[in-house]
Amino acid sequence: MLDPCHPRTEAGEIVARHIRAPSASGAKLIDPPLECVPKLLEANAACQGRCEYDFGGRRLGRLATEARQELVREAARYTSSYRDVPDALEGKRILLAGHQPQMFHPGVWFKNFVLGRLAEAHDAVGVNLVIDSDTIKSVSVRVPKGDVKAPLMESIEFDRPGPIVPFEERPILDRDTLTAFGNRVGQTLVSAIHEPLVQQYWPLVLERAGETNNLGNCLAQARHQLEGHWGLRTLEFPQSHVCQLEAFHWFTAHLLAHLPRLWTVYNEAVAQYRRAYKLRSANHPVPDLAQDGDLLEAPYWIWTAEAPQRCRLFVGVRDNELLLTNRAGWEARLPAGPEADLTRAAAVLADLAAQGIKLRTRALITTLFGRLLLGDLFLHGIGGGKYDELTDLLMARFFDLEPPRFMVISGTLHLPVTQENVKADDVRRIDHLLRELEFHPERWLEPGSPSEAKSIDNWGAQKRRWIDTPASPSNARARTRAIRQANDELQPYLAERRQQLLVERSTIVEHLRARSVWSSRDYAFCLYPEQALRNFLLDFPTAKP
Numbered sequence: 001m002l003d004p005c006h007p008r009t010e011a012g013e014i015v016a017r018h019i020r021a022p023s024a025s026g027a028k029l030i031d032p033p034l035e036c037v038p039k040l041l042e043a044n045a046a047c048q049g050r051c052e053y054d055f056g057g058r059r060l061g062r063l064a065t066e067a068r069q070e071l072v073r074e075a076a077r078y079t080s081s082y083r084d085v086p087d088a089l090e091g092k093r094i095l096l097a098g099h100q101p102q103m104f105h106p107g108v109w110f111k112n113f114v115l116g117r118l119a120e121a122h123d124a125v126g127v128n129l130v131i132d133s134d135t136i137k138s139v140s141v142r143v144p145k146g147d148v149k150a151p152l153m154e155s156i157e158f159d160r161p162g163p164i165v166p167f168e169e170r171p172i173l174d175r176d177t178l179t180a181f182g183n184r185v186g187q188t189l190v191s192a193i194h195e196p197l198v199q200q201y202w203p204l205v206l207e208r209a210g211e212t213n214n215l216g217n218c219l220a221q222a223r224h225q226l227e228g229h230w231g232l233r234t235l236e237f238p239q240s241h242v243c244q245l246e247a248f249h250w251f252t253a254h255l256l257a258h259l260p261r262l263w264t265v266y267n268e269a270v271a272q273y274r275r276a277y278k279l280r281s282a283n284h285p286v287p288d289l290a291q292d293g294d295l296l297e298a299p300y301w302i303w304t305a306e307a308p309q310r311c312r313l314f315v316g317v318r319d320n321e322l323l324l325t326n327r328a329g330w331e332a333r334l335p336a337g338p339e340a341d342l343t344r345a346a347a348v349l350a351d352l353a354a355q356g357i358k359l360r361t362r363a364l365i366t367t368l369f370g371r372l373l374l375g376d377l378f379l380h381g382i383g384g385g386k387y388d389e390l391t392d393l394l395m396a397r398f399f400d401l402e403p404p405r406f407m408v409i410s411g412t413l414h415l416p417v418t419q420e421n422v423k424a425d426d427v428r429r430i431d432h433l434l435r436e437l438e439f440h441p442e443r444w445l446e447p448g449s450p451s452e453a454k455s456i457d458n459w460g461a462q463k464r465r466w467i468d469t470p471a472s473p474s475n476a477r478a479r480t481r482a483i484r485q486a487n488d489e490l491q492p493y494l495a496e497r498r499q500q501l502l503v504e505r506s507t508i509v510e511h512l513r514a515r516s517v518w519s520s521r522d523y524a525f526c527l528y529p530e531q532a533l534r535n536f537l538l539d540f541p542t543a544k545p
Contacts, residue, residue, distance in 0.1 A: 014272055026411075056340065
């Protein structure tokens, strides 16, 4: 039996773990349990302490120390631009989480509150990474409206749609739409939801929009301000800023210098993950890294401020230097090699960043960098936790180390609407009764007048005679027709019962459709009442170290 605090069995292997979100409203997933956190922190520190991996002139321990000092300093500076930050942050352990800057559901938001509570309990710094290198795919929120018993859905935009670009490049395109969003949600949302959080949240968004024209920043910073009002003392830091840290440039120079080995390990790990989970799609969990002649694809995005659409990064060797290219006209040279000191290469990457060249890690490398160098413990959602089983394999094989442990945090909260106590089994029960009325009407008849009783008895007797008559090739057709005729002749006597069942079935189907609307866990957090959110997000114990 696996230790719940150490769920993996062997470094470098994938053991399929089917982690699912809880179905009941108010239920939470914390895996491993909170009481395991001291063990996780101790185990992760021991793993790093044992590792002597060399990043082109800097050992893992030294690079991690420098990265964490830089992260806390810059995250505090960033966070202080829009809210208060805690004091005395230096030298503490760092707990990390991360998500895109969007209006996610409460189960995702719960992770931020666990982050804050654990940081407080273990005298650590909690840093939430805002993954703004992902593209913004929708500028609307689904809002249930109308009658609670027959709800409808409406998508309400908070900005005008625009080109698909990363969050960090996405400006506000229509301030009138942004300004009107809060009121539109309040006017549209079903009346059973009293005082939705959007009433407190959206004025904060508009206030931030007065300071920044970046749509993702407005959403994330306003949400983080709310967390501060509710007692969380965490920091936030966008990935776009993480990718400007000096330690990140050094880390990236090392990966690119060793890309042939990374490329092989990456694709082999993806193939093993697909086998473990029996996945056939070439895009899941992530696509393989490609090859174009002597160019190998690196697990990075590249774009420029002038052309903000993400491109894949390819790398080759030219004149003892690395050629970086997006294969669309942009190229750069990097003085890096497997055995070279990376001081110059890191400086070149920093200079490219200063010129507006955006080099950003893709999903697996984002959390690999975070878990390996930025933090002592990473808190994932369900999706991130699944993908990071693959990241574990990458770390074990590329860096030859035991991957640091992580946690998976999620939860389910339904909108607080009273639902009818109906189940799909109720529909199946009625369908069975309707079939009984059609094929076995004699079992359900209650004759009224004497003439009805006589007719029912006659047709019932005919049916019984034919049922009692053994079927043969010579009588099969006549037998079937006679039984069917008897059933048909008895149907008028059951018309009222059938109509009652059909009305009941229609009502149950309508209740089930409404129930499916109210049982979704995916509504934006701002649609929920503040008190319901507080009860869900803040009500959990935290084991002291």
